[in-house]
Amino acid sequence: MEIPEELITALEVPALELTALQGVNGVGLGMREENEEFFDELAVRVYVDDATDVPELPTQVHGLPVCVVEFSIEPLFTPDTSRHDPLVGGAQIEQAPMAAGTLGAVVLRNDDNTLAGLTCHHVSGDTGSRVFQPTAPPMPIGSTPDLTDSLGQVIAFDSPVSQAIPTAAGGTLWLGRQVDAAIIALDEAAQQGRSFSNEIANGFVPVCDPSMTGP
Structure with a gap:
C-alpha cells in the first residue's frame, strides 16, 4: 500500500496531538484494522496501551478513518549504569x-x-x-x-x-x-x-x- 509523502507531512501535527493523549503510545499510517481483521483501506492507526480504556478520539483525520490498535510498549533498553571494566x-x-x-x-x-x-x-x-x-x-x-x-x-x-x-x-x-x-x-x-x-x-x-x- 503506497502512502503519499504529502499525506505523511500533513499528519505530523495531528499525530503529535494524538500521542499527547493519556494512554496513546503511538500513531501510524497503514491498513485499517478492526478486531484484529485487516481491510484494504488506508487509515490512521492509533496505538494504545489498553483498548478498553481509550481516550476520546476523532473518527477521521484528514479524511482518513481512525482505528484503534491495542499495542503496549515495553522499553527494550534501560540506562546503562554498569561500570565497564574493561x-x-x-x-x-x-x-x-x-x-x-x-x-x-x-x-x-x-x-x-x-x-x-x-x-x-x-x-x-x-x-x-x-x-x-x-x-x-x-x-x-x-x-x-x-x-x-x-x-x-x-x-x-x-x-x-x-x-x-x-x-x-x-x-x-x-x-x-x-x-x-x-x-x-x-x-x-x-x-x-x-x-x-x-x-x-x-x-x-x-x-x-x-x-x-x-x-
Whole structure:
C-alpha cells in the first residue's frame, strides 16, 4: 500500500496531538484494522496501551478513518549504569550528573601512541572537562569530586560554534554540526586499575572485528 509523502507531512501535527493523549503510545499510517481483521483501506492507526480504556478520539483525520490498535510498549533498553571494566565503546559516560552520553570507542592516538576515548563534543564538553563512566558523582560547588569512576579530562575537540548544517528531524530541518567530536584522556581510569578494549558494546554483548589485534 503506497502512502503519499504529502499525506505523511500533513499528519505530523495531528499525530503529535494524538500521542499527547493519556494512554496513546503511538500513531501510524497503514491498513485499517478492526478486531484484529485487516481491510484494504488506508487509515490512521492509533496505538494504545489498553483498548478498553481509550481516550476520546476523532473518527477521521484528514479524511482518513481512525482505528484503534491495542499495542503496549515495553522499553527494550534501560540506562546503562554498569561500570565497564574493561572499558569498551558504547558504554554510558557523563560529564556531569544526569547528563549521559555514549563513549564511541577506545582509540590509539597517532601523536603519542596513548589510548584515548572518542566521543561527541556535545557529550564531553570542552577541553579540560572531566568525564566519568558510568555516571558522574554529585559535584557541589567548592567540593572535590570522587574520581573513582573518572576516565580523565577532555584533551581536544572539534566542533564549530555556529551550527549551520541543516539536519532533517521529522518534517523540519534543524541546524546541526558538521563535526561533533572529542577525545578524552584515560589516564585517571588507568590509575583506578581499569583495563581497556577495542570492543564496542551493541546493547547486549561486546562485539569486535576479530582481525583487530589492538585498540
